[in-house]
Amino acid sequence: MSSPSPGSGGDSPPRRPAVIEMLTVIAPLFAIILLGFGAGFAPRLLQASPHLNAFVFYFALPGFIYTTIISAPPVGHFPWAMPLVVLVVTPTLAIGLYYLSRAMGGLSRDLAAPVSLAGSFGNVGYFGIPISIGLLGPEAGLTAGVVHMVHNIFFMNGYPLVRTAVRTREREGAAASFGDLMSRQLWPILRRGLVLNPVFWFMGLSLLVVLTPFSMPELFDEPVAMLGTTAVPLALFCVGLALHPALQGVRSGAVPVLPIAIGTAAKLAVLPVLTWLALLPFYEQLGPVWAGTLIILAATPSSTTAFIFSETYDGDGRMAAALLVATTAVSLLTLPLVAALLL
Template identity: 40%
Template sequence: MTDVLVTIAPLTAMILVGFAAGFLPRFSAAESGLNVFVLHFALPAFLFSAVAGASLDRGLPLPFLLIALLVPTAVSAAVLLIARAVPNLRRRRLAGPLALTGGYGNVGYLGVPIGISLLGAEAALAVGVGQLLHNLVFMIGYPLLAEAGAGAQGESVMARVRRTVVSALLLNPVALSIFAGLAVAAVPWSLPGPVDEAVELLAGAAVPVALFAVGLALHHALVGLRSGAVPLGALTVATAVKMLLLPSLTWGAAVLTGLDRESTLVLVLLAVMPTSTTAYLLAHAYDGHGPFGAATIFVTTVLSVGLIPLAFVLAA
């Protein structure tokens, strides 16, 4: 437990630095630019470098891929169905945001650096592919669900499906970086020296800048929590599902399928990540519940400081 805390402490410190900096207007105003830099340059470079240097000899077990896809999907679907049966939640259009925030973890900005820091570079392939599958469940599934009865005038269901899949998979820089890394790892050659050095420079910025940006984002989350517009009952449910139920079911599925230790730890770490900042954007854009998403991000991020190392130790 001590070793895990020592490893995570500097990462937590970067979040706290970002949160403290957010009290100054000059840094708060820079949040959007930092997120664009991380999403389009630093994080893709980090994932490309990690996956390109990984060994593909072992590959990834099929149960790993299925659990990464199906457990978050099943948990969110169950929450959605139950929440839709509650009149108050259905009337306030909270069923979708509740299912989203209870399942969608911050696997990119937090899961990737924490997973590789705790498990080493040899886990890069599992971490990269695991976070990609986790993201795709929600980046494709939630917009499709939200647009099922809406969509552009005259646009068919299949057209909306194609548009959403292309946006989340084929135009997503994080997804593309993983595909590119897999391609490089599969062939017996490497990038030219200057190109490789440039990628490494960008990759080196990913972890500190991403964590700093998470700290800045917590200010919006805190405002949402203080607004009084967030139903505490729904917030408690989303937090319990995200930080307790999802990791527990993920661990159980890994044990039942006989997954190896490293694969199990990757899945559990990704599952116990706090609610993704993208969940706030989706909840705001499709359901008008940005404050609820932001409040869930704040509470789960605070709890994750203790629950991430605890989950790692218990799953190990």
């Protein structure tokens, strides 16, 4: 005789409240972030942060995504609505934040680009993938990995390309031809973001393994899986370390409070709601796992990459730093609420 399902009146234990369930998933993540933040008071560890981040990006994260995808139960289909939602909703919010900040004038106008970036670029890899798996089950590993790839292709290429083009035009005016701009500055960005990006290579390999009879030998899979197990704890530890330069950036100069509040609200509330509204017409095609993954990833706090990009391409990372700190802290409250609405 088959065992009764939860909620059917059998002997199965009742499901925990969604808020409690989400807290059990995210509490260890925040504990590691706090551990990293505490370790950041040791100068030697803080100085090691760039090297740890490089290890995560080039080795641990590709291994984590590859192993997560090939070991996830099949989801049955890849809905075309998924990239449509990601590539319409998130850029729309980013553009809206940019022009809203410019309309506010003053220092907010000058910091419009960082607000736009940090208010829409989420930590979908380090936060989103493990939270999706913990909340929705192992089948969310594949969906979260694919959404992560689409999301990062857009941000990790789009923002550097746009900001480089804008700043070059501002500096050189009409003298900067498109061909020269492409060969000197834009192509190197595309090469780093796509051709030399190990995450995308391993994502492509994992999809090849999942969608075709092709498979990799155990001598490849096992070391990759071992590297992948270090990705989430080490990445979150690096997030904690990154809070130190972020806080220093905030303390080093005046950062307007209103854009911080607007960017935090946009990232943690507006983006998940817009994503939910956008996927409603496609829910039958997406199903609960794809839809739930899209909402969870939309609700993640700002990525540390937003701070790095703002420092590199805007020349001032203070606003992105402030949003990194604010969204990371506030997400401890908002993510359980998202779980309650999903479950």
